Amino acid sequence: MLDPKSDTHRPHGSADAVASLPLGHVVADGGTQARASIHVSTVSEYADAMRSGTRFPLITVYFDGEHYFLADGFHRLAAARVAGLEEIPVEVRQGTKRDAILHAVGANAAHGLPRTNQDKRWSVEMLLNDPEWRQWSSNAIAKACQVSHQLVDDVRRSLVAQTSEASPTRVFVTKHGTVSSMDVARIGKGKSRQRSAATLYYEKEGIQLYCGDAREIVPTLPASVVVTDPPYNVGTMYDGYGDNLAREDYVALLRQTCGPPCCLVHYPEDLCDLAGELNLGHMTQAVAWVTNSNLPRQWRMVAWFGVEPLLARETQDYKNPQDRRIRARIAAGCRARGYDWWQVHPVKHGAAERVQHPCQLPLEVARRIVNITPGETILDPFAGSGTTLVAAKELGRRAIGIELSERYCALAVKRLDATSSSERASDGGVPECRACEEDTTRSADSGKAVESVMGSVSASAPGTEQSHPMTITAAGAMER
Numbered sequence: 001m002l003d004p005k006s007d008t009h010r011p012h013g014s015a016d017a018v019a020s021l022p023l024g025h026v027v028a029d030g031g032t033q034a035r036a037s038i039h040v041s042t043v044s045e046y047a048d049a050m051r052s053g054t055r056f057p058l059i060t061v062y063f064d065g066e067h068y069f070l071a072d073g074f075h076r077l078a079a080a081r082v083a084g085l086e087e088i089p090v091e092v093r094q095g096t097k098r099d100a101i102l103h104a105v106g107a108n109a110a111h112g113l114p115r116t117n118q119d120k121r122w123s124v125e126m127l128l129n130d131p132e133w134r135q136w137s138s139n140a141i142a143k144a145c146q147v148s149h150q151l152v153d154d155v156r157r158s159l160v161a162q163t164s165e166a167s168p169t170r171v172f173v174t175k176h177g178t179v180s181s182m183d184v185a186r187i188g189k190g191k192s193r194q195r196s197a198a199t200l201y202y203e204k205e206g207i208q209l210y211c212g213d214a215r216e217i218v219p220t221l222p223a224s225v226v227v228t229d230p231p232y233n234v235g236t237m238y239d240g241y242g243d244n245l246a247r248e249d250y251v252a253l254l255r256q257t258c259g260p261p262c263c264l265v266h267y268p269e270d271l272c273d274l275a276g277e278l279n280l281g282h283m284t285q286a287v288a289w290v291t292n293s294n295l296p297r298q299w300r301m302v303a304w305f306g307v308e309p310l311l312a313r314e315t316q317d318y319k320n321p322q323d324r325r326i327r328a329r330i331a332a333g334c335r336a337r338g339y340d341w342w343q344v345h346p347v348k349h350g351a352a353e354r355v356q357h358p359c360q361l362p363l364e365v366a367r368r369i370v371n372i373t374p375g376e377t378i379l380d381p382f383a384g385s386g387t388t389l390v391a392a393k394e395l396g397r398r399a400i401g402i403e404l405s406e407r408y409c410a411l412a413v414k415r416l417d418a419t420s421s422s423e424r425a426s427d428g429g430v431p432e433c434r435a436c437e438e439d440t441t442r443s444a445d446s447g448k449a450v451e452s453v454m455g456s457v458s459a460s461a462p463g464t465e466q467s468h469p470m471t472i473t474a475a476g477a478m479e480r
């Protein structure tokens with residue numbers, strides 16, 4: 001491996017050496033990514049080409065004596081990871097992380113995967129969010145980012161507007177296109193500073209996980225069916241997300257991430273309101289996920305829009321096993337079709353599947369949803385600890401998750417690595433089941449069948465199923 005320290009000194013910024021670096025030595029998450037997001041399809045294409053021996057241009061890194069900061073080649077590096085390579089050829093330049101950022105903001109202007117408008121805007125924001133670079137003239141920033149002077153002015157104005165909203169002190173853009181020196185302390189502390197560029201955090205066996213803001217990543221992804229339990233906006237304490245947006249911001253968050261076809265899990269009243277506000281269209285099916293509790297607000301609605309779930313593909317034990325005809329069916333190896341109410345315990349402290357996430361969906365609920373929801377790829381824009389992805393992996397489905405918190409992403413990866421994948425299903429991803437053709441809960445003498453079902457619900461609480469007391473958070477959210 002190259003030791004750049006041993007090289008004779010070269011002028012700053014020029015290529016000092018060419019070497020092959022282990023992938024793990026390249027720092028891609030050090031804040032030098034100047035694209036708004038990584039394009040999954042490009043990474044897959046590059047990875048295929050790498051596997052078949054295609055040679056790619058060198059990626060560029062800046063070495064500060066300790067770290068190799070990636071400045072150009074984020075897609076190539078991600079592809080090398082996906083392709084399972086151990087090393088990657090690099091062009092090493094001597095320089096700091098800031099040198100890498102300055103290189104990155106102008107990279108790909110003339111070569112490589114063309115930048116989107118969002119990428120260009122992101123580059124400009126990176127410089128305008130920096131206390132030193134924001135003092136540069138718009139022309140200088142435009143030159144560094146290889147964009148128009150007009151774009152820099154536009155972005156600068158929108159950042160100043162955000163800053164002015166948040167600060168009692170007035171800030172303004174001078175006629176030279178720079179920000180006046182009068183109280184610029186708030187610049188960069190607005191919304192855009194808190195965003196981080198998307199990182200493809202995990203990719204294995206048809207499952208991908210992005211760490212970043214779903215609002216930015218979802219528009220760059222291929223068409224998928226959304227399966228998610230979004231934040232409920234009830235003040236749950238997540239890692240780095242407050243869960244208490246103004247109603248319009250909450251609706252905007254879901255509108256940007258959860259369009260049909262989709263399956264959403266939420267409080268029933270909220271979901272009915274949201275269906276209208278998000279323009280989700282006709283609800284094709286609703287299932288009640290009920291828990292074993294004496295407290296109010298302990299059921300969630302699982303609702304599908306723009307996609308027809310194959311409810312009958314989930315089977316379950318008959319509720320009337322003593323019925324003569326049902327006994328015959330059981331003897332023939334049949335099971336009842338899945339009902340439209342699922343009794344599943346929330347994930348309590350001490351439960352085997354519990355991880356350090358405040359609002360984990362039970363794997364059983366995620367598994368049932370994924371099992372009956374057709375579609376090539378499942379997308380969970382609010383992946384949390386990765387329950388949907390784990391269910392998808394178990395069932396051999398393709399899935400993409402997005403999660404804001406890196407800590408939760410790490411939990412998800414741990415769970416995914418501990419999950420074994422089944423054979424990939426071919427029929428739109430939905431495997432066959434063993435339910436009888438007929439809806440047997442109704443085929444039995446109807447009066448007796450209803451009685452039998454109701455009886456089994458009330459009887460199951462104390463005896464046949466383990467009873468867990470619910471925990472209610474301050475905001476009344478069911479802890480799961």
Ligand SMILES: C[S@@+](CC[C@H](N)C(=O)[O-])C[C@H]1O[C@@H](n2cnc3c(N)ncnc32)[C@H](O)[C@@H]1O
Pocket residue numbers: 212213214215229230231232238239241357359360361362381382383384385386387388402403404405408
């Ligand atoms: C209800 S939890 C999902 C729980 C998940 N189903 C599980 O079983 O772990 C919602 C998640 O959305 C994440 N989140 C909030 N805003 C986000 C955003 N803009 N982009 C991506 N994730 C976000 C939160 O960090 C939280 O982990």
